[in-house]
Amino acid sequence: MTLAVHTPYTVPIGFMDALQVTLLVLVAAGATAVVLIRRHVQQVLVLSIYGVLLAVLFFAFQAPDVTLSELTVGAVALPVILLLTLAKIRKREE
Amino acid sequence: MEYFPFVVVAWILAVGLYGVVTSRHLVHQIICLIVVQSSTYVLLLGVGYVTGAVAPYYFDVPNHTPAVDPVVQALALTDVVVEAAVTALLLSFAIQAHKRFGTLDPQELASLKG
Amino acid sequence: MTPAQRRWVFGLAVAGLAAFYLWGLSGLPGFGDYPGPYGFAVLHLAVQQTNATGIVSAINFEYRGFDTVGEEFILFAAAAGTAVVLRRLRGERERSPVDQAADHEGPPTSGAVRMLALLFTGPVIVMGWWLATHAQTNPSGGFQGGVILATAFVLVYLAGEFLVFKRFSPVALTDAVEAAGAGGFAAVGVAAVPMGVAFLTNYLPLGQTPGAVSSSGTIALISFFVGLEVGAAFILIIGELLEQTLLIRQGDR
Numbered sequence: 100m101t102l103a104v105h106t107p108y109t110v111p112i113g114f115m116d117a118l119q120v121t122l123l124v125l126v127a128a129g130a131t132a133v134v135l136i137r138r139h140v141q142q143v144l145v146l147s148i149y150g151v152l153l154a155v156l157f158f159a160f161q162a163p164d165v166t167l168s169e170l171t172v173g174a175v176a177l178p179v180i181l182l183l184t185l186a187k188i189r190k191r192e193e
Numbered sequence: 194m195e196y197f198p199f200v201v202v203a204w205i206l207a208v209g210l211y212g213v214v215t216s217r218h219l220v221h222q223i224i225c226l227i228v229v230q231s232s233t234y235v236l237l238l239g240v241g242y243v244t245g246a247v248a249p250y251y252f253d254v255p256n257h258t259p260a261v262d263p264v265v266q267a268l269a270l271t272d273v274v275v276e277a278a279v280t281a282l283l284l285s286f287a288i289q290a291h292k293r294f295g296t297l298d299p300q301e302l303a304s305l306k307g
Numbered sequence: 308m309t310p311a312q313r314r315w316v317f318g319l320a321v322a323g324l325a326a327f328y329l330w331g332l333s334g335l336p337g338f339g340d341y342p343g344p345y346g347f348a349v350l351h352l353a354v355q356q357t358n359a360t361g362i363v364s365a366i367n368f369e370y371r372g373f374d375t376v377g378e379e380f381i382l383f384a385a386a387a388g389t390a391v392v393l394r395r396l397r398g399e400r401e402r403s404p405v406d407q408a409a410d411h412e413g414p415p416t417s418g419a420v421r422m423l424a425l426l427f428t429g430p431v432i433v434m435g436w437w438l439a440t441h442a443q444t445n446p447s448g449g450f451q452g453g454v455i456l457a458t459a460f461v462l463v464y465l466a467g468e469f470l471v472f473k474r475f476s477p478v479a480l481t482d483a484v485e486a487a488g489a490g491g492f493a494a495v496g497v498a499a500v501p502m503g504v505a506f507l508t509n510y511l512p513l514g515q516t517p518g519a520v521s522s523s524g525t526i527a528l529i530s531f532f533v534g535l536e537v538g539a540a541f542i543l544i545i546g547e548l549l550e551q552t553l554l555i556r557q558g559d560r
Binding site for chain 2: 310313314317321324325328329332333335337338339340341343345346349350351353354360361362363364366367371374375378381382385386388389392393396444445446448450451453454537540541544547548551
Binding site for chain 2: 188
């Protein structure tokens with residue numbers, strides 16, 4: 100496989116590498132943050148941010164379809180479902 | 194850079210498993226399960242990446258431009274949406290468990306006898 | 308076992324797992340040196356075989372359509388399972404949504420949230436619809452479009468109240484739409500069998516130009532059905548959870 104691509108959208112390879120390494124480090128930090136937070140609503144919000152970070156990482160991996168899926172599901176649909184569950188549980192506890 | 198994404202995948206898996214094992218609340222456990230699932234998406238996309246290639250869509254780049262592997266993207270794409278629905282099913286089990294047993298602590302739930 | 312002991316046992320186990328995992332992953336070709344023949348073969352052949360420029364959707368709905376049928380039925384089963392698990396149990400009662408709307412105990416929704424939700428509902432529906440029907444041209448497809456369509460209904464709930472959400476998406480209609488989506492996908496595949504070809508073969512005319520909306524045969528049709536099903540499944544799940552939170556109460560009357 101050749102390394103150079105002759106399309107109008109080329110960026111230098113080093114730039115892509117640096118971007119991907121940065122995003123991977125951010126994703127690893129985001130995953131650690133999601134696990135270590137114990138309060139429920141804060142954890143759901145950090146999960147939403149983690150979903151957006153993952154989506155940007157997938158975009159840097161040249162996968163726009165997976166980016167769309169992860170954005171809509173991980174940043175919108177899943178936190179809505181989680182918040183509704185938490186509301187139900189909290190209502191039962193009072 | 195050769196193996197750094199795979200190291201990150203192993204880290205996310207380990208961190209998610211730590212959350213599942215040491216959790217004191219069922220909803221926190223389910224969220225850590227989501228983190229473990231996300232490590233597999235990164236692994237799938239990392240395996241199929243080709244250096245210097247474009248996304249596999251040929252409506253604005255000429256045909257036969259080198260592109261990344263589209264098969265793993267198709268797998269990850271359906272995976273993301275389906276796992277969200279399965280997580281919703283798990284959460285509904287958590288709600289009913291809370292109604293039945295009054296607690297959502299996995300270590301207390303394990304010792305209940307029906 | 309005390310929590311500290313549990314942590315130690317876990318630490319040993321995960322160290323062993325990580326060592327084996329990294330040993331296995333180091334046997335892969337490095338990041339960026341994808342050698343596999345199957346991906347490159349599909350990339351070379353997909354555009355002239357299917358007249359679709361969105362290769363990922365062509366793989367999802369034609370080359371690996373059988374796997375997508377399986378995944379869609381996992382989604383269907385998960386939505387049905389949620390509806391079954393969150394039913395009204397013995398010893399609970401379900402308040403009518405009309406009584407519940409009268410005594411609002413929470414703070415009222417702010418005007419900014421209602422206005423933004425109203426403004427965005429229409430464009431979000433249009434975007435979800437566009438994504439679900441343009442699978443063969445752009446990075447789009449039934450799965451993403453369906454989830455975005457479901458999100459539009461959540462915006463309706465945010466802008467109004469639960470009654471409005473229920474009026475726009477009654478359970479019987481959503482059930483029927485979801486079944487139509489899942490059954491439609493299977494029907495498109497089964498309709499190929501009487502023609503003498505295999506299940507899920509692309510039998511519709513492929514069109515002239517690659518990447519036009521009317522090209523690529525059954526891919527657009529299947530993507531439309533998948534969008535219907537995924538959207539209806541998520542609306543069902545969120546509707547069930549909303550009903551649980553707002554309506555179902557403990558105690559008989």
